[in-house]
Amino acid sequence: MPNSFLTHLECAYTGKKADAFQLVNLSEAGKPFLVRYDLEKASKSLTIPSLQNRRKDMWRYHEVMPFPVNSPLITLNEGGTPLREADRLGKLFGFEFLMIKDESVNPTGSFKARGLSAAVTAAVERGAKAFAIPTAGNAGGALAAYAAIAGIPAFVFMPADTPKAFPIECEAAGAHVTLVDGLISDCGKIVAQRKEAEAWFDVSTLKEPYRIEGKKTMGYELAEQLDFELPDVIIYPTGGGTGLIGMWKAFDEMEQLGWIGSKRPRMVSVQTTGCAPIVKAWQDGEKHATFWEGAHTCASGLRVPAAIGDFLILDAIRKSNGMAIAVDDDEMMHFSRIMAAQTGIFPAPEGGACLAALIRMKDKQLVDPNDKVALFNTGSGYKYLEAFEV
Numbered sequence: 001m002p003n004s005f006l007t008h009l010e011c012a013y014t015g016k017k018a019d020a021f022q023l024v025n026l027s028e029a030g031k032p033f034l035v036r037y038d039l040e041k042a043s044k045s046l047t048i049p050s051l052q053n054r055r056k057d058m059w060r061y062h063e064v065m066p067f068p069v070n071s072p073l074i075t076l077n078e079g080g081t082p083l084r085e086a087d088r089l090g091k092l093f094g095f096e097f098l099m100i101k102d103e104s105v106n107p108t109g110s111f112k113a114r115g116l117s118a119a120v121t122a123a124v125e126r127g128a129k130a131f132a133i134p135t136a137g138n139a140g141g142a143l144a145a146y147a148a149i150a151g152i153p154a155f156v157f158m159p160a161d162t163p164k165a166f167p168i169e170c171e172a173a174g175a176h177v178t179l180v181d182g183l184i185s186d187c188g189k190i191v192a193q194r195k196e197a198e199a200w201f202d203v204s205t206l207k208e209p210y211r212i213e214g215k216k217t218m219g220y221e222l223a224e225q226l227d228f229e230l231p232d233v234i235i236y237p238t239g240g241g242t243g244l245i246g247m248w249k250a251f252d253e254m255e256q257l258g259w260i261g262s263k264r265p266r267m268v269s270v271q272t273t274g275c276a277p278i279v280k281a282w283q284d285g286e287k288h289a290t291f292w293e294g295a296h297t298c299a300s301g302l303r304v305p306a307a308i309g310d311f312l313i314l315d316a317i318r319k320s321n322g323m324a325i326a327v328d329d330d331e332m333m334h335f336s337r338i339m340a341a342q343t344g345i346f347p348a349p350e351g352g353a354c355l356a357a358l359i360r361m362k363d364k365q366l367v368d369p370n371d372k373v374a375l376f377n378t379g380s381g382y383k384y385l386e387a388f389e390v
Helices: 049-053 058-064 087-093 112-125 138-150 165-172 184-198 211-215 217-225 242-257 277-284 310-319 329-343 349-363 381-389
Strands: 006-011 033-037 083-085 097-102 131-134 154-159 176-180 233-237 266-272 323-327 372-377
Touching (some): 033 211, 058 112, 058 217, 083 217, 087 097, 087 349, 097 217, 112 138, 131 138, 131 184, 138 165, 154 165, 154 184, 165 176, 165 381, 176 184, 233 242, 233 349, 242 266, 266 277, 266 310, 277 310, 277 323, 323 349, 329 349, 329 381, 349 372
Parallel strands (some): 097 372, 131 154, 154 176, 233 372, 266 323
Antiparallel strands (some): 083 097
16 A cells, blocks of 8 residues: 555554454454554654644544545545633633533534544445444444445444434435344344345444544544643543544554653543443453443433443553543433533533533542543534433
């Protein structure tokens, strides 16, 4: 693959290397692959001054994306989302430096656009002819959109009780939608059972190497928007956890590029009391999370009973001296409305969960009022109208 800084894939669990230019899902160990680059070589062209004259979306960091520099991109110009100063909201709760990274303004209305744009671009480059995905909603909409651009079939499996906006969005973009009586884990089983016979490339969360490369650009953007001084605390809603893992990877890459030092934000993973496998594993000191039985929450993106990258999420939390917090649905929706009323951002419930977690941390004196805090609103409330009607 000429004109690429990509070197190899690396099993996130064993460290074993693999060919970076093949169409692949999991490693031999059944764990996620991470994409590695020649960062010393990339640093010659990917410099902080060079960013000034680049495109404004996530593709401005093209040297650390998993395809040749001049590859045709399957893109709707995702990324480049605002980091909004939430002054009124901060003052309401006694915080001096409160910010919201607003991913709701992405194409398809969520941060999932980043990951699926990268994944579809990389997979098409490597010969994918059809895609399949189990989804809680937003990832399915994003896959449908990028598969439509590529002219490739997309097969989307989502729980039958997913908010109506999501299946409508997928079908409008031409995807084949199947509603499943069960959870996203049940949807994943169907994809796993059928993908070989149907010749689908499975773009499930962390079951291919490329979505994380799009998601990590949130970390690059956050650093750039803060003049390469990372915040003290990042509060992030966690289902599959690709965004949190991706940002942690981005920080490591940026340090190797010479853009930042070794200091890291405290990474705070937010889940709901109805589905909190990462929280329980963190509290119990476990390396892996156990499957969460009876998962339920109005935030469909957080209704993920098992994450294949659980050990990566927990590792980032612990290495950063962070934490995992579960909030209940009533808190989440209460603070979603407060966020909207104080900032004008109409957040997905997952975004409201981050504010609820911050207030929980404040009440327990787990965060300093002078800390620079970045909340992530990962999607748009317009897709969750049923949750706001209650």
